[in-house]
Amino acid sequence: MCTFIINWEPGEQWPLLLAANRDELISRAWKKPARHWPDRPEVIAGHDDEAGGSWLGVNDHGVIAGILNRKNSLGPMPGKRSRGELVLEALDHADAVEAATAITHINEKAFRNFNMLILDNRDAFWLKKAGNDRVKCQPLPTGISMLAAQELNDMTSPRINHHLNKLRSIKTPNPELDDWGNWSNVLASRTCEVKEDPLTAMNIAPTSGFGTVSSSLIALPNDINQKPIWLFCEGTPDKNKFLPIYF
Template sequence: MCTVIVRTGWPLTLLGVRDEYTDRPWEGPGEHWPEHPGVLGGRDLKAGGTWLAVHPAARRAAALLNGHGTPAPETVKTSRGDLALRAAATGALPEADLARYDPFHLVLAEPGRARLASWDGARLTTADLPDGTSMIVNTGLDPAHPRVAAHLPRFAASPSAGGWHGLVTGEPSNAPEALLVRHETPGGRVFASLSVMRVTLDTDGVTYDFTDLTADRDR
């Protein structure tokens, strides 16, 4: 996940755009984890975790982004993909054993409230997201980031977060402000926006919509 947009209040809406190497295998949302009954999300088939988890019965969702900072030692490194699963399942942000994870940002959303935990490889910070609309990128809550400066005003101005899917538009590119990305690395791999998932949490329940952005183009 490289962009998460959250609007707090009633209902709370969370939208995540996942960017990843196109040759990394994955599958769409489902209840893929018997150890976390009732939790669903898309599954990364390489490491087994997810980038966005939803627990409809508990009315919770959690989204994970890679962060910047000091990587974990290779001898103890663990995939970050279980963080969103555990947060959605338990309603708790991680507090211990973080030295085995590379830097990350983790958003935990519940009706009316969203919290952000950020780990830079040495220090964990947690905070409630402010009222209104926030955009989290790989540098965290960063209003100076070109993507945030270009797109947050559009999402904040939308009268209904239910229509946010329509704002995820534009030709994918490698421009720093692009909401949908696509570029080829020097080694020939393609890094691109692969999917969009929107989750709405309300007192009456949970709704979610998943869009596979690779469905109409070559991976």
């Protein structure tokens, strides 16, 4: 039940802004983003200690890949590969077009359902695997979008229904000034979008063995000589600081 917020403005100084909350079993061990894979030295990503893959990462070519479970597909399943492998597969590529093309050609029967974002400073894609269908890929619309366990910008998602229009009406972050205030406040929100259902909050309290375990704020520059910005919060974003990940 993770959530992505995306601001896609191709051609701007910072064409891609991304905010993400990762919701997971508290007992599932992980490591914060770093160069964890000796055979993939160009990849900086969070490391899932259980399955060896990742949920979100960036490579030295400026490609971002992130993955979410779709509704009713939480956790592993016997006979299925970890969806975290797909993040690493995408980050093996030098641009978003190549990466998205590779993911659309996977054996869809090998994985549980997922939503996925693959992005660089020129192209941005939402990919989904739902049911027995092949992986479908479509370009992201410009402006602000949200993605959770359903469709892109799906108002049947309580989080998206509550936050999307508000996000579209407030000031977008300015990463050069380290001004992420509006978005970081949304990530930290404990408001239950469905009364008495804490799992509908953006920031899920870790009181039942499941909750928000980390958050990210990422900005991709238009200038290829400029490095991305990644601020990472280890723990719930209402109680922990965002600190830089160094490239």
